[in-house]
Amino acid sequence: MRILLSIAAMCCLGAGFAQTKRVYWAEDSVRIGDKAKLTILVKHKPKQFDYNPISDVFICDVNHKGQTLWKPGGELEIESFEDTSYTQNGINYWKGTYTLIAWDSAKYRLPELWMTWKDSTFAFRAPNLYVGFVKKKVKDGIEEIPIEPENETWRLVKKYWWVLLPVVAGIVIVILWNRRRTIKKTDELSLRERTLLAIQQLRKKEDWLHGRTKSHYVGFSAILKQYLSSRYELNLMERTTYETISLLKLKGLDLNMVRRIEVLLREADMVKFAKTELNDMHIQSSLFRLEEIVTELSPLEIPE
DSSP: OOHHHHHHHHHHHHHHHHTTTEEEESSSSSTTTEEEEEEEEEEOOOEEEOOOOOOOOEEEEEOOOOOOSSSEEEEEEEEEEEEEEETTTTEEEEEEEEEOOSSSSSEEEOEEEEETTTTTTEEEOOOOOEEOOOOEEEEEEEEEEEOOOOOOHHHHHHHSSHHHHHHHHHHHHHHHHHHHHHHHHHHHHOOHHHHEEEEEEEHHHOOOGOOOHHHHHHHHHHHHHHHHHHTOOOOOOTHHHHHHEEEEEEETHHHHHHHHHHHHHHHHHHHHHHHOOHHHHHEEEEEEEHHHHHHHHHHHHHHO
């Protein structure tokens, strides 16, 4: 009779323990190389409670695709174990979490885990974990592509990514600051300086050497018209060459200067609309003449 009562008491105690313990995966199916999280949650944690975590690896039984029997020899690498105790709604909890990685495709059955509970030791087993491949569609069906293991550097970056935030923020601030200084410096340039800088940039592109002579002269005439528009408070960007020359004459420009400007604009028109081909020497000469016109028409600038 005493034996029966003891067995009944043990059964009751085991049932009570089962009601206060939960073992679960964050996801019960992961890919090779992905992290799997196994959580052990104990509700109504007693004072006499102890759990010794396993380190390094879980030696598991495995069941590969197409097999019917479990076989020993599977391994789940233990990356970390973290545990914490807390109180919620007046109830004491203990939670331990394993972070595991598998490098083989299989169904894993973890070994029994042991826990001391009120001077008694209990064994419990975690649910099975399924580890698979990335599936990629191909012409003849689906091909399984194994995932490459993460290297240690990448793991550290993912784990401590927040440490890099100040560095990234600093780099972004420096880039924005330098950009702001560059824009400010450009805004402080005079009309003459801005125009000569634009001509230098057009020359460096050397579009005419790459079969883009028309593109070169589109930029060429735009620079000249933009300069004249700003210099004499005109809107010449949508004007024809004839209209541009007429407006410049009304502004009282020297007729010799007007003829020089007209020659450059007519030259640009010939390339843009008549598809005239000009050689490198002629194009370089046009750029020098454009610089001379801008320099001569600009007010005298006295350095501060």
